[in-house]
Amino acid sequence: MHLSVQRRDRDWISDLSLIRTVSLTKRFARVTALDGLDLELEPGIIGLVGANGAGKSTLIKILLGLLQPTSGSGEVMGFDVFRQGPELRQFVGYMPEHDCLPTEVSATEFVAHMAQISGLPRASARERTAETLRHVGLFEERYREMRGYSTGMKQRVKLAQALVHDPKLMLLDEPTNGLDPEGRDEMLHLIRRIGTEFGITIVLSSHLLSEIERVCDHLVEIEDGRLVRSASMTALTAPTSVLAIEVDGDVGQLADRLREQGVAVNRSGRFLLVQKEDDALLDIIRDSVVDLGLGLVRLEQSRRRLEELFQSLPAGEEQEGSRV
Numbered sequence: 001m002h003l004s005v006q007r008r009d010r011d012w013i014s015d016l017s018l019i020r021t022v023s024l025t026k027r028f029a030r031v032t033a034l035d036g037l038d039l040e041l042e043p044g045i046i047g048l049v050g051a052n053g054a055g056k057s058t059l060i061k062i063l064l065g066l067l068q069p070t071s072g073s074g075e076v077m078g079f080d081v082f083r084q085g086p087e088l089r090q091f092v093g094y095m096p097e098h099d100c101l102p103t104e105v106s107a108t109e110f111v112a113h114m115a116q117i118s119g120l121p122r123a124s125a126r127e128r129t130a131e132t133l134r135h136v137g138l139f140e141e142r143y144r145e146m147r148g149y150s151t152g153m154k155q156r157v158k159l160a161q162a163l164v165h166d167p168k169l170m171l172l173d174e175p176t177n178g179l180d181p182e183g184r185d186e187m188l189h190l191i192r193r194i195g196t197e198f199g200i201t202i203v204l205s206s207h208l209l210s211e212i213e214r215v216c217d218h219l220v221e222i223e224d225g226r227l228v229r230s231a232s233m234t235a236l237t238a239p240t241s242v243l244a245i246e247v248d249g250d251v252g253q254l255a256d257r258l259r260e261q262g263v264a265v266n267r268s269g270r271f272l273l274v275q276k277e278d279d280a281l282l283d284i285i286r287d288s289v290v291d292l293g294l295g296l297v298r299l300e301q302s303r304r305r306l307e308e309l310f311q312s313l314p315a316g317e318e319q320e321g322s323r324v
Contacts, residue, residue: 046220049221076088156187
């Protein structure tokens with residue numbers, strides 16, 4: 001069934017803020033899922049993190065207009081999420097966390113159907129479906145019934161139906177659920193490509209900080225339904241004063257030479273980590289590498305990792321500058 005509203009000009013939408021919530025609250029019988037959430041975001045690849053039960057899925061469903069809040073307000077691309085849900089969803093792709101695919105039909109039938117529901121004419125829906133299934137790596141399997149699909153293939157179908165109508169925004173709820181390490185890598189690569197090459201804004205909900213760090217440009221953390229921090233990944237993972245050294249040759253030999261010269265050295269795999277106190281250390285490293293006949297592969301400042309950040313930062317410290 002086609003939506004009765006017409007698709008608006010995408011350039012007009014791009015001039016608006018992406019997501020804005022004011023005092024957004026959602027209470028269920030025995031729990032408060034969102035508690036006065038104030039959030040303002042602009043386009044990019046945004047990671048939404050928080051422990052299970054933090055309110056991530058509830059927020060996504062409210063932003064889609066699928067769940068009514070108890071109080072507060074919310075807008076997505078200028079649309080009121082409570083009054084303009086059908087119109088808003090023309091421009092939004094949603095990948096749910098749970099397994100919800102109809103297994104008795106093929107991927108082509110299902111994705112084309114979802115494209116038509118989002119407002120595409122039948123011919124355009126078929127054309128876009130073929131292109132999208134090729135993009136997610138399911139073109140050769142597109143006519144098979146989904147009952148025979150692996151978990152990884154089903155996740156790709158869910159991604160495809162969220163992408164097929166060329167949305168302005170995609171909301172992805174735990175997209176790597178159930179995937180092995182290889183499948184997780186492939187899914188994250190697809191998501192990053194969609195965001196960077198297609199120019200589609202993505203909100204990626206995950207409880208895995210390593211995934212957010214690999215894919216996202218901005219991070220939003222919520223806990224008990226409240227905003228804890230919202231900041232760019234560049235700011236959160238700023239360079240440290242630790243130098244990472246990689247050489248072609250015996251790294252242990254270099255570590256011993258540096259220690260002989262009073263440099264405190266830690267080893268992390270193929271890297272040596274040293275604390276930079278002044279530029280004289282660079283001369284010591286260079287001379288040591290040359291004297292030992294080693295090849296200097298890399299010498300760079302290490303960056304903070306999200307896991308380290310979340311262990312050390314008090315809640316609320318990064319709330320300033322909450323716009324992307």
